[in-house]
Every structure is written in C-alpha cells, then in structure tokens.
Amino acid sequence: MTIPTERNGDKDGGRPDPLRDDRSDLTALDAKIRAHVDAHKRKNPEPAETGKRATAIGMAFRLSTELVAGLIAGGIVGWALDHVLGTKPWGLLIFFFLGMTAGIMNVFRTASAMAAAAAQEQKKPDHTAGEQ
C-alpha cells in the first residue's frame, strides 16, 4: 500500500536519488512477495505433502528393485559359471546367495544415501527460515 504513494512523491519531488529510491521500492516489494508466499505456504501445505508421498512410493520401489537386481545378477553369474566350468548346481546355488548379499548391500547403500539426502532436505527449510 505504501509503494504507490512513495512513487508519486518521487515523481512530484526533485528526485534526489532515484537509484536508492528504486532499490528501497524493490526491497519493500520483495518483502511483500515473501510475506505473501509464506502465507500461501502456511495455508496450503498439501502440494509438498503429496510430492513427498509420491517420492516415498518411488523410494520403496527403488529399494525393492535394488534387492531383486542383486539376486538376478548373482543368479546369472552363477548360471554362466556353471555353464562354462561344468559345475552344474553349485555355481547357481552359491552365487544366488552371494547375489542376495549383494542385493541387501545395494539396499543398505541406497537407503543410507536416501537418509543423507533427507537429512539435508530437512536442514534446508530451517536454513531459509533462519535467513528471514
């Protein structure tokens, strides 16, 4: 509300320092926009919430595929070794379990990377709030 009157005053007056006035105008506008955005965010927290839920489904799916992929890779390696070395059931058996281990390791790594990302994400909003 104060901005238009300031502008009028600027035009009527002798314009002592238009640059500085412009900047104060901008900072006032910036503060206004920020207040507006904050109010909007406080009113409608849903979009972020749904986004979070969608990524949670994505995370769950990522973890399960990591586990299955380890199993499949182990199985293929074991089967191929059996085929080449002629050690029929043993390669598949042993590498199936090694694949399971690799899958669990994949899941563990992915999960810890996700946890690190989530911790960083949680820090971010606090940081911007501190600035304001």
Add this chain to the structure above:
Amino acid sequence: MSTTADVELGNGAHDGGGLGVDPMHQFEVQTYFPINIGGLDASFTNASLWMVLAAITVSFFTVFAIGRREMVPGRLQSIAELSYEFVANMVRENAGSAGQPYFPFIFTLFMFVLASNMLGMLPYSFTTTSHIIVTFALAAFVFIGVTLVGLAKHGLHFFSLFAPKGLPVALLPLIIVIEVISYLSRPISLSVRLFANMLAGHTMLKVFSGFVVGFIGAGGLFAGLAIIPMGAMVAFTGLEILVAFLQAYVFAILTCIYLNDALHLH
C-alpha cells in the same frame, strides 16, 4: 478421458468375451514392414515407430523450439531452456564438473526416456519403455559406457572400486565377489525399475478402464456405478504422468551417480 474409454471399447470389440478388455493387448509388438538382414529380424514395428516419434518429439522441442533464439523466450523456447537447465543442474550436482563433458549423453537419455514415457500416455499409443529389451538396451549402454569411461580415466586402478579400503585381507575375496555382483546388478535394477513402473501403470489403467466398459455393458444400475472406476482412472492418469516424469528423472540421475562413481573412485 472419453477417448481412452473409446480405446477400451475398441479393444473390447476386438477381443470379445468376459470384461471385454485384455490389459496386455497394448503391449503387443506388431510388425509394419518386415525387414530381414542376414537372418536377423530387423522389422519396423510399432515399437520402432514410437521410438522414432520420441526422437522426433525431442528434436522438435530442442531444435525448432529455440530456432528464433529470442531474448524473452516463448512457451516452446521456455520448455527447451527449462529442460536444459534441469539436466545441467542434475549433472553438476551429481557428477561434478568432471561430469560436464557427458552432459549431451545424459540430456539425450533423459529426453528420450521422458518422451517415450509421455507419448505412452496418449490413447492408442505404444509405450516403448514398457518393454524390458528397450530399457535394458539403454541401461546396458549406460553400464558399458560408464565402465569404459572409468577404465579410460583410471586404467587398472578402476578395479579398486570393488575393494573397499580398510578391510581385513581374509574377507577380501568374498567382498570383491559381492561387490562385482553388486556392480553387475546396476543395469538390471536400472532397466527393471523403468520397465516395471511403465508396465504396471499401463496395465492398471487398462484394468480400470475394463471395469468402466464392463459396468456400462451390464446396463441398468451397474451403468451408473461405472463412475467409480472412471474417477479412479482420472486420478491414476495423473499419477501415471507423474510416474512417467519421475522414472525418466530417476534413470538420468542414476546414470549421473554411476558416472560419478567411475570418475571419482571412492
């Protein structure tokens, strides 16, 4: 949504019987022009057609959209610039400055997968990424490419990727085998994730649209109930568009992470 329902009606008439819809019919590969090169079946199929269309769509958005190069971008130019910045940031954040030379490849990969997924959302279209051979070909290309980059950059030292530091020597053989399997599982998880997401989503849409057709076909009070699966389908279509984007994003970001591993051995 009425167009999607029409597709289902068409399919229903084609298959006949039961609920009238075969949810897997949409994934059938049909040959348009049979091509045979030295006993190899290289026919031009509906899968080939939609891959070509995906490539054309991406080319349109990236080449023609920025043709005029305006200072204040129009809608098309904005899309091209936004996607460029989006992928550029992704590469910078996940692979660092050393990953910058590989930006064109990752951008192409992301845009191709995104275009394939999004074109798959059109009624009557064919989702190329719902076939594991397509996604596995992409993932295998990434896997081999990243391994070659790592070998070229670090030589034989690249194999230290499989041996974590500070491990008892007795455990080393076991851990190396597990690490190698874990490394080999990357293209599998990359391709299975994209393929399974697209396959499951599109099958679900077809099943629900089958319910709509079935209810309407039953007539009377049941015809009114068709609104329920119809509403669910509208919601799922929105979700599928989100999944289409998310999976293209995941595919590209994992490529960046793998590239980062190969560039900076941990």
